[in-house]
Amino acid sequence: MTTILEVEQLKTRFRTDNGVVSVVDGVDFSIHAGETLGIVGESGCGKSVTSLSIMRLLPPNGKIEGEIRFNGKNILDLTEKEMQSVRGNEIAMIFQEPMTSLNPLHTVGRQIEEAIILHMKLDKAEAKKRAISLLKAVGMPRAEEIYEEFPHQLSGGMRQRVMIAMAMGCNPKLIIADEPTTALDVTIQAQILDLMREVKEKTGTSIMLITHDLGVVAEMCDRVIVMYAGQVVEETDVDTLFENPKHPYTIGLMNSIPELDDEREYLDTIPGTVPLPHQMPKGCRFAPRCSQAMAICHEKPPELLQLNGHKCRCWLYAEEGEQQ
């Protein structure tokens, strides 16, 4: 299996009024060709900043360290010009808010064509043809008419289809989708997830799917990373994650969600809140909220342990990790 993206010891920091704040702190993962990798976590865990770091789209006060190898090349070494030929061409992104990420002043067609003309060197007529066929591919009715329309004339679900058409424009090897269905209603979400699965099957692109919704993860992903406070705390394939979650945070997260076939009177909770980036605990970052925390958890930060195809950052598995 070829690996298309390898992230190694990614650290993203921001200069703020409260000093330097480390939002992503030593994240490692890789994405294979044709795979959907899910990144799960709650707000502030660094999942979106990880994706923006890969695209090198951080605001000026952000600084990236580590290595991000895409097709073997470290994209942090690329010049801004070289990076432009990666963005939208080899790696495309789908954002959460289809309303704010489309330009309200340009027609749908023009926005889809922009990247196609830039990267694929097509002329206007060919680009238009491709844009319309992309609109049809994402299941838009009246594709020729919608090509001429503006974003405000479309519904939320249709706008997200336009975003997906734009992302597919140059046949990227990797699509990063940051909460692509969070702003949508469930029946529309079901349509969009279905479309994304179809796109993946047809084109074989890899998808990095960032979400807080474990239901979406279960339906879409092959492998999953769980993030907490800027670090990866667990990584495994999707079946193992749901059948045998290891990290107390992952378990807590799963038990705190009400499900449709749930008969529990009370939900389990994770007490407290996520630590702020400039007030990280000394030991394990989850220790203050963890019901199984031991003395060592408050003292020493745990490593991401390798446990037989399952990675977990937790002292509970230290012995098991050593044996393997």
Place this chain on the structure above:
Amino acid sequence: MTPLLEVKGLQQYFPIKSGFLKKTTGYVKAVDGIDLKVYPGETLGIVGESGCGKSTTGRTILRLLEPTAGEVWFDGKDLAKLSKEEMRRMRKDLQMIFQDPYASLNPRMTIKQILMESLMVHKIGTTAERERIIEEIIEVVGLRKEHLNRHPHDFSGGQRQRIGIARALVVKPKLIIADEPVSALDVSIQSQVLNLLKDLKKEFNLTLMFISHDLSVVKHLCDRIAVMYLGRVVEIADKRTLFENPSHPYTRALLSAVPVAKPRQKRERILLQGDLPSPANPPSGCTFHPRCPYATEICKTKAPSLSDIGAGQLVSCHLVQSGQLK
């Protein structure tokens, strides 16, 4: 049992004004004839997707919006006919919890001032009594007395929502309308607030109208559930009946669309075609017919009405009522 709240034929139309003279050229029918009953001590859930009118329904019942037509019977009075002053006094018994805990608390007031305001407006207790009530309520919602002198920005989203709940509870209302109270929160915090609401329901025997788009949350908390689509209620049933035997084609599609956190479980999914039509120009007949996989001729011309199909399950669908759709 007599209902605590009975809504009859409630309508909320927003005029569309256009042209230089701002003439009314049409109406957005946000709520288009709703009948609901809420019994004492129960939690009625209202679910539906964005634009179905669920929030507008809540706001219209509380007269935060003036209803276009219809009756809202509460405690023997028609809220829709009360004067502004009478309604203001009535709000002691009808409180609301809002969705956005960041926007619904005044950032310049301390928590104590926020809670005190409700008591002062409704002239409850003496100053000393008010202090005692506030200290009590802040602990009921899981915060501490020390928190009272802080401002909203000192709190996390989950804590702010607890303050919002305390503000609603402090005047001991008979009915609380909660509009998406947990949707702005992360799941681990959401479960804390849901458990709190469950406790409060028991402790204060609260009657709650819980508006949400999240079916799993509604199922967890509510006793009866009303499903709305395009300004109308399409199905009402008790929780168990609705989830075990959803009847309206829209309810079926909605339930099947919820992603389930079980990767190996393959489910039959009903994918609805298209989007929600505009409430300014709703389809003829049954408003769901353009997206309904079972629609027949009658659905295009005649609007169905809610009727009992047994066990208190009310469904607004020709096909279910005539037995064509099982």
